[in-house]
Amino acid sequence: MSKVDSRIILKVLSRNLFIIAGAVLSCAGIALHYSEDVKPFLYTFLFALIPGLIFFLLSRRSGNDVNVSKREAYVTVTISWLVIAFFGCLPYIISGAIPGFVNAFFESVSGFTTTGSSILVDIEALPKSILFWRSMTHWIGGIGIIVLVIVVMPALHLGGYHLFTLESSLQEKIQPKIKSVGLRLLYIYLFLTFAEVIFLLFGHMPLFDSVCHAFGTVATGGFSPKNTSIAEYSPYIQYVIMIFMLLAGTNFVVHYFIVKGKFKRISNNDELKFYLLIVLVVGLMITGSLYFKMHLPLEESFRAAFFQVISIVTCTGFASADYLTWPVFAWVLIFFAMFLGGSTGSTAGGIKMVRHLIVFRNIRRVFRQLLSSNAVIPVKLNKSPISEETNNSILTFVTVYIMVFVAGSLTMVALGLDDRTSVSAVATCMAGIGPGLGTVGPVSNFAHLPEAAKLVLTFLMLVGRLEIYTILSLFTRSFWTN
Template sequence: MAQVLNIKLIAKVASRISFIVSGALLITVGIAFLFNENAGPFVITSLFSIAVGLIMYFLSRNLGKNEVITRKEAFLSVTVAWFYISLTGSLPFIISGAIPSFINAFFESASGFTTTGSSILTNIESLPKSILFWRSLTHWIGGIGIVVLFIVVMPSLQEGGYHLFTLESSFQDKIQPKIKSVGQRLLYIYVTLTAAETVFLLAGGMNLFESVCHAFGTVATGGFSPKNTSIGGYSPYIQYVVMLFMLLGGMNFVIHYYLVKREFKKIKANEEIRFFLLVVFGLGFIITLSLFFKAGKPIEESFRESFFQVISIVTCTGYATADYLLWPQFAWLIIFFAMFLGGSTGSTAGGIKMARHLLFFKNIRRFFRESAYPRAVIPLKLNGNVIKESTNQNIQSFLFTYLAVFAIGSAVLALTGLDGATAASSAATAMAGIGPGIGTVGPAANFAHLTGIAKLTMTFLMILGRLEIYTVLILFTPNFWKE
């Protein structure tokens, strides 16, 4: 019987990932020396990652040049990769003693690489600068990893119909023969956004270390901050800068690509970006009015607080400038439901994604039009392209699966002793990669008080949500392991 999976191809992917992680750890070694801190935890972890990379390299060294990775191998490689880097990323926390518990360290590391931003740390500022830098760097690595995965890798595996149904076919055609060059351009855009935000934050009086860490967390829509108060202790100028770059991080990176290429007509024709901005500004204005009229806050403060929190939640970043649980109940309930929105497809944001919601509303509109005109054939379109019914069904199935996993995750967390609000929001924030929730895990709290089972459940939900659910769940089906 033919081999189900090409282990050498998977080993090749694992070796490259190991070398990338070791390189990131060596950068952190430099940060440790810069601040006269113990570099040992990063050196040890880097050597471990290099050793794993070399082992995987030798396992795959006889791989034929013409062997191409299949969908099965891609799904397994991606899932294993995110678990592996989360486990490896936890080692500096454990070895340094910053987070001695394995479960807590694994939770923090997975939260970083999945760009979730949920934390078990109770006094962030007490940790060494090198540990805080590594914590923020995990965001940045995870962010560019997910962008390259769903914009460059998946289309080459003919998975574009499901994962990237918002992209124009012309863009996918360009990607397939030029995977390396497009990946390099996306990395260039990612680095440029990070550098630009760092400069703007420096201009606002933030020091270089904090500027870089916050830029890592913003562009990657991650949310880890080296400060206990997140962004709340900074000036309004800083908050507006972070707000702007969270919005940019939550946009489809294809939009940034088109902007660099000066293809403005394609940006204008993109329905998802218009829907994304409409939702953000709509919710922001509603909460602004609520804070102004019901909470009695000044208009500028109401505007800044509401839009910062809305953008942070919708883009799944998780930074905070206010405790929204202290807002009128109507306002923080909107924040809870916003946890199910997500940013744009092909962005660093998590969640269900705006294009799926847009397509859902288009389905509702088509249903009513077909009810009024039974003989009419009404095609479903997005960005001017007709959506195949098979793709449409996949999207609707994804929405159902997402909500089903959310319900199961909430139930499991509730069984660990959490109240209903905390359990539900913990599941929602983990799956969408947001960070804070409601109940006892709000923006002014953390996840330290959760049981070990609850933390492991959330860690699994983080990776599951980050990889679009099906990528992970398919590994648990019997057919996946058959020829």
């Protein structure tokens, strides 16, 4: 058996718990402001702080600049997300806002993984402080609790590039040092959040709603403090959220290059062009369907179509309309869009655009080689050939993703769900989107599902958020042997 250094796990967990403790304490301030019960947050603060201090003391002799192996990174990241989700569900349980551990844990995992699937039937009946915590779990999860550990806790010297890449799927370094990368991402993340709040306030959205929706948008999460999500807000607000969803689903490296004025690097980014092209094509196809089939006004057709397409592609999950009432052609396109995902290095989930692009280029290479069997045709990305190892890794990932989706869907059917609900629930939870089809559509929720189904979907949310291999590898014998 191969050993995993427990001190590394405890060191990371202690920082994670400190962040959770600080976050819930800020929600206690919200509770005081609205004259609500502060005990759920104070109790959670203590429950997180005390083990955090114990773990810190137990791990402080682990030394600095410890080299983290891939095995230790996999275990640490997985345990971190489970612990974060567990402590994150305590305010729901202590306040009585969500009765039952399974429901509270589902909501917590959905928040931190930025999925946005919910078991809440009447969201607006909850205290504002609980709704703020619910949205904050998105915001924390969006940038990635592991990145926050590296950025906020500089005393953690783990040489943690493994931790960062496993969590955020960032494929292109901005700076050679991981802490520099994390800081620049955090600055961009904070700027986008602040900017969206300002733009929403200009549209006369209340400050509380603006902050909650900014948390959900920039994190591509989808939790809204309103039962109707974005549907009752003005067209201006819908356009603002639409634009920021698109920005949040873009590789944060692209945002960095914009700030630095490196526009040539942006113009050479194949994934960005593919991402925008897919959104444009699918959006226009659904716009046409709404305009010609449902005879909606052109602007309303355009806004409804592109809002839902951007929301699904970026895995945000906000809804401005019930797409299940649309023509079959439109909502079938929405379903397939659930498998797209945003860009790498963004807060979006899913398979990711660059992987789809590589798959298409492999298909094109096969046809070209049929015409010229002796030709050596490399698969290129950003005008540079990628290695066969990288190419095979991407193709394998997409294959495994589909296999997990099929296995999850069959499991849901075996638990008694209808076909449409089963496949869409699995697709939306794996990709971190939120709403699905059938009985878990945009105007429905996941409350009616059996507890076993909720546990399966909770597991799939974590699997999807950590990009399949991180968790699934823990169930292989080879992972635990030398």
